[in-house]
Amino acid sequence: MDRKLFEQIYISHWEELLKYAYSFRIEQKQAEEIVQDVFLSLWQRRNDLTSDADIKSYLYKAIKYKVFDFFRKESRKQLVTDELRLQVCDAHCYTEQEVQFNEVKKLIGHAIEKLPCRCREIYVLSRNEGLKNKEIAHKLSISEKTVEQHLTKALRFLRQKINQ
Structure with a gap:
């Protein structure tokens, strides 16, 4: 794939891929970063893909996996944040933040x-026991796809319940 073909693919697929990333209910900045990362990956792997159909399929799958990876990292950040809050709070001092937490x-x-x-069951194995999807x-x-689907469903459900 040469630069010109890459530019054509970028122009023709950028907007639809961004909409696809938004469909996972992530913020605009993260969606744009994910789409940019996918196109960077496409450029780096440009010699491995042969047809336009392969490229379109590759782009959509890559967006989905990047979004899942984003959610996975966000949940891990949240766990680390939660652990740090517990460590910082004195056992005898219940601040307003600790009560809210x-x-x-x-x-x-x-x-x-x-x-x-x-x-x-899958959520607990992943988050509480720290097992990887595999x-x-x-x-x-x-x-593994079923595990990913259940985790995505669980995280979406939990996010909705917390935001209510």
Whole structure:
């Protein structure tokens, strides 16, 4: 793939890929960064793809995986933030922030209980036990795609419950 063809692909697919990234309910800045990262990856792998159909398929799959990766990183950041809050708070000093944090934690706990059984099981294995998608898939005898779908569903559900 030469530069001219790459530019044509970029111009013809940029907007639809951005809309696709938005469909995962992420902010504009993150959606744009994801689409840019995917096009950078396309340029770096330009010699591996042969036809326009392969390229379009590659772009959509790459967007989906980048979005999942973004959500995974965001949830890990949240876990680290939660752990840091617990470490900073003195055991005897209940500040307003700690009370709010405990309320959110309780809200998340109740929301997790409302998840469908399999979805909750996968979420707990991922977030509480720290298993990777591949390990969960192997343990439950399901595909990694199914694990990803359940985690996406769980995170979307939890986000909705917390924002209510």
